Amino acid sequence: MGLSEPRPAAPSGGPAPGVPAVLAVDAGNSKTDVALLAADGTVLGAARGGGFRPPVVGVAAAVDALAETVARAHADATGDAVAPGGSLPPVRQVMACLANADLPVEEEQLAAALTGRGWGDEVTVQNDTFAILRAGLTEDDGDGAPRGVAVVCGAGINCAGLLPDGRTARFPAIGRLSGDWGGGGGLSEEALWHAARAEDGRGEPTRLRTALPAHFGLDSMYALIEALHLGRIPYARRLELTPVLFRVAAEGDAVADSLVARMAEEVVTMAVVALRRLDLLGRPAPVLLGGSILAAGHPLLDDRITGLLARRAPLAVPRVVRARPVLGAALLGLDALGAGPEAHRTARRHFEPAAPSGVPRDVPGPASGGAGRTRPVGTGPAPD
Numbered sequence: 001m002g003l004s005e006p007r008p009a010a011p012s013g014g015p016a017p018g019v020p021a022v023l024a025v026d027a028g029n030s031k032t033d034v035a036l037l038a039a040d041g042t043v044l045g046a047a048r049g050g051g052f053r054p055p056v057v058g059v060a061a062a063v064d065a066l067a068e069t070v071a072r073a074h075a076d077a078t079g080d081a082v083a084p085g086g087s088l089p090p091v092r093q094v095m096a097c098l099a100n101a102d103l104p105v106e107e108e109q110l111a112a113a114l115t116g117r118g119w120g121d122e123v124t125v126q127n128d129t130f131a132i133l134r135a136g137l138t139e140d141d142g143d144g145a146p147r148g149v150a151v152v153c154g155a156g157i158n159c160a161g162l163l164p165d166g167r168t169a170r171f172p173a174i175g176r177l178s179g180d181w182g183g184g185g186g187l188s189e190e191a192l193w194h195a196a197r198a199e200d201g202r203g204e205p206t207r208l209r210t211a212l213p214a215h216f217g218l219d220s221m222y223a224l225i226e227a228l229h230l231g232r233i234p235y236a237r238r239l240e241l242t243p244v245l246f247r248v249a250a251e252g253d254a255v256a257d258s259l260v261a262r263m264a265e266e267v268v269t270m271a272v273v274a275l276r277r278l279d280l281l282g283r284p285a286p287v288l289l290g291g292s293i294l295a296a297g298h299p300l301l302d303d304r305i306t307g308l309l310a311r312r313a314p315l316a317v318p319r320v321v322r323a324r325p326v327l328g329a330a331l332l333g334l335d336a337l338g339a340g341p342e343a344h345r346t347a348r349r350h351f352e353p354a355a356p357s358g359v360p361r362d363v364p365g366p367a368s369g370g371a372g373r374t375r376p377v378g379t380g381p382a383p384d
Helices: 059-078 104-115 129-136 183-200 208-215 221-229 235-250 254-277 299-312 325-337 341-351
Strands: 020-027 031-038 043-050 091-098 120-127 148-153 157-162 168-170 285-290 316-321 374-376
Touching: 020 059, 020 325, 031 059, 031 325, 043 059, 043 341, 059 104, 091 104, 091 129, 091 325, 104 120, 120 129, 120 325, 129 148, 129 157, 129 285, 129 316, 129 325, 148 254, 157 254, 168 254, 183 208, 183 221, 183 235, 183 254, 208 221, 208 235, 235 254, 235 299, 254 285, 254 299, 299 316, 325 341
Parallel strands: 020 091, 091 120, 148 285, 285 316
Antiparallel strands: 020 031, 031 043, 148 157, 157 168, 316 374
C-alpha cells in the first residue's frame, strides 16, 4: 500500500447551526467514542461504548454494538430516546475512524455496513490512525488543508500521512504478516522471549528474567510461562509487561535497552517512509506521535525518536498528540463539509484537554486558533 489518489473538492454550504450535520466515530479495540456535531463545529451530543472488533465478533455484530452507542449519542443531542434497532435522522456526513479497518477492502465492507444503517447521506470509513493524525494537525499546520504524518503505537503500530488534496500514505499494519514490529503487544512478546531464554541459558542475561514474573507475583519465568500457557493469567495481560520493559531499560539493562532502541527505529522508519511518499521530506512537516506507548513519556524512547528524526528527516517536527481521537474524526467530518477555521476551533474547544501546568506548548492554545493539545517530544507523559 502506498499513495492514494486526491479526493474531490468538498461541497460548500451545510445544515443550519444546531442541526446534527456530522456523526463522528472513533472506534478502537477497547472503546468507542461517538459525537454529533453541527456544521459550525458545535458538539451536540456524545456517547462512549465498548470496543469495535469485527475480526472477533463479525462485522454485523460489531456494527450492532456501534449502533447502540450511536443511538445514545443521538439521545444526548436531542433528548429523544431511540428504541433498539430504531431509525435515526440522517446527518450529512458520517466519518468513522475504525480499528481493524486496515485494508481498503475492509474499509469498503465496513462503509457498506454503516451505509445500510441510514445514519448519513455520505459515509466515509478510515483506519483509526487517521483520527490521531487529524486531531494533532493544528491551524498552524493548515487546519483547513491539513498535511502531516502520524505514527500510532499502542497495542500495535501503524502510520498514516495526509496531504491537503486528500492523498494519503499508509501501511497495512496487520502485524508481522505485513512487516510490522513493536507496539505494546510486540514489545511484551519480545521481552518474554528474551527473559525465557535468559532463564534457561540460551540467551543473554537480563533483569527481565526476574522483573517480568515479579509483576504477577511469581518467582520465575517458568512459572510465568506456565501461567500464561494454561490461562491462569489471561494472555491479554501480557500488555502489562511493556511498562516493566521500559523501567528495566531505564535501569541500564542492555537487552531491554536494545528493544527500546528497535522500537524507536521502527517508529522513525515508518514516519520517514510516509514523509517520502508524500514528498514532505524537503519541507517542514509535523510528525505526530500517538497511542499509549508514544504518549507515555519514556525518555529513552523519546530521545531516540527525536535524534533519529533529526538525522533522517531534519525538517520534521515531532509532537505527541494528547487530544481524544474522536476530535480527529470530528475534524475530518467538518473537512468533508468544507467547514471553515471557526468550526474547527469550536470542535477543538470541546474535545481538547486543558494544558497541565509546567508542560510547554509548541503551538498556541485554542483561544488563538492553535491546538493546545500537542506537546514536544520529551516533555513528560501526556495526561489520560
